Amino acid sequence: MDTSALSHAFTIALPAWVDDELADVPAVLRTREERMALVHRLAGRNFREGNGGPFAAVVADSGSGEIVSVGVNVVLSTGISSGHAEVAALGLAQVRTGSWDLGADGARRELVVNWRPCAQCYGATLWSGVRTLVVAGSGPELEEITGFDEGPVREDWAAQFEARGIAVVSDVLREEALAVYRDYAAHVAATGATVYNARTD
Numbered sequence: 681m682d683t684s685a686l687s688h689a690f691t692i693a694l695p696a697w698v699d700d701e702l703a704d705v706p707a708v709l710r711t712r713e714e715r716m717a718l719v720h721r722l723a724g725r726n727f728r729e730g731n732g733g734p735f736a737a738v739v740a741d742s743g744s745g746e747i748v749s750v751g752v753n754v755v756l757s758t759g760i761s762s763g764h765a766e767v768a769a770l771g772l773a774q775v776r777t778g779s780w781d782l783g784a785d786g787a788r789r790e791l792v793v794n795w796r797p798c799a800q801c802y803g804a805t806l807w808s809g810v811r812t813l814v815v816a817g818s819g820p821e822l823e824e825i826t827g828f829d830e831g832p833v834r835e836d837w838a839a840q841f842e843a844r845g846i847a848v849v850s851d852v853l854r855e856e857a858l859a860v861y862r863d864y865a866a867h868v869a870a871t872g873a874t875v876y877n878a879r880t881d
């Protein structure tokens with residue numbers, strides 16, 4: 681095999697506009713509502729910038745509220761199907777902390793994301809070492825409004841997290857999440873933006 685024909689790395693990186701969006705955001709967000717409000721703000725801008733779907737995530741220290749990382753969905757801008765917001769935020773937090781285990785040395789970090797993770801990000805969250813998952817909501821509304829297929833996720837998804845030491849906090853700024861998804865649906869209707877999904881045929 682001529683290995684020069686193979687790719688040797690791939691990159692899931694934050695778009696440049698994220699730095700502008702964060703310029704007026706404190707490094708510490710003390711409440712979960714503040715952290716989720718940042719997620720919604722990033723999600724709302726992300727699809728308008730063309731990076732991917734209306735999804736964002738942050739990793740924060742649960743105690744202090746320090747923001748460890750932020751992530752947005754970059755599937756369209758990178759051409760990498762796994763480039764979801766949770767994967768970006770978790771990976772960037774692990775790069776920053778220098779460990780695959782975000783719960784190392786007794787750290788209590790949380791992933792804050794604007795809906796229950798999809799089938800892929802469900803696993804990514806389980807293996808990340810976060811001690812809490814904070815979601816704006818769960819249920820069929822996301823798929824109904826946006827047309828995204830979230831994949832097969834167990835009915836007892838929250839209990840499975842809890843059984844692995846990951847507390848689940850739900851319904852944080854839920855209506856605000858749905859508002860972002862409705863904005864996205866209107867954007868897709870107006871612009872023909874791509875809603876990428878698994879193949880169904």
Ligand SMILES: [Zn+2]
Binds near residue numbers: 764765766797799802
């Ligand atoms: Zn995902």
